[in-house]
């Protein structure tokens with residue numbers, strides 16, 4: 001489709017350099033009269049292209065990190081640069097556009113709107129962006145077809161299987177052809193066979209586009225499919241593993257050692 005993605009700043013990236021760069025990133029949540037320090041000074045860089053996994057025990061800050069990368073939340077301190085954009089320098093309006101157009105996010109719980117059809121869930125970001133009409137619907141249909149969901153366009157989420165719902169969520173994330181895809185335990189609510197299929201789908205859509213993908217996962221079998229694994233522990237980067245050529249048991253062991261050391 002020649003008119004998609006839109007060329008008025010959507011998609012693409014602001015400059016060269018790594019896809020993601022974090023320096024001294026801190027984030028805490030108030031809880032009663034305490035402060036939970038979810039991230040306590042994160043430094044990391046992710047090069048463009050390919051898959052990076054984030055592993056770590058429950059509560060180590062993985063979801064908080066992903067939310068900061070996606071512009072869904074702001075850090076208390078430190079610098080978050082995504083695709084050449086320093087997110088702290090963006091106004092609320094610019095951050096909204098960044099979230100909508102430049103980064104796709106896939107959640108464990110799918111997070112589809114239950115009252116909307118698969119098609120409308122995929123196209124909602126385009127409507128919010130003021131894009132209506134046949135081009136948007138054609139774009140939605142193109143993505144649903146790519147995800148093998150052509151015959152599910154009019155179904156609401158409750159009429160779809162978990163795997164289908166997550167594929168709708170992937171189609172939604174791709175609407176503006178963002179350079180970066182973030183996924184938070186995307187197969188956590190799927191059985192293992194469906195999860196494996198979903199991983200294959202993620203790999204296909206990402207490699208077709210040369211996207212940068214960051215995936216939070218508990219599964220060593222998934223993490224070994226990523227070139228690089230960042231292990232978080234207690235809100236800090238405990239270490240980085242290159243999973244290329246590693247066996248899943250080996251990776252699980254090394255990640256566990258890093259996470260507990």
Ligand SMILES: Nc1ncnc2c1ncn2[C@@H]1O[C@H](COP(=O)(O)OP(=O)(O)O)[C@@H](O)[C@H]1O
Pocket residue numbers: 029030031036037038056057058059060061062063064065
């Ligand atoms: N909205 C919130 N309010 C209070 N505490 C939170 C909130 N979100 C996360 N936390 C706390 O921050 C820490 C990190 O959480 P999270 O980023 O969700 O970790 P993970 O995804 O690795 O399990 C945990 O101790 C968690 O309880």
Ligand SMILES: [Mg+2]
Pocket residue numbers: 062063064
């Ligand atoms: Mg989490």
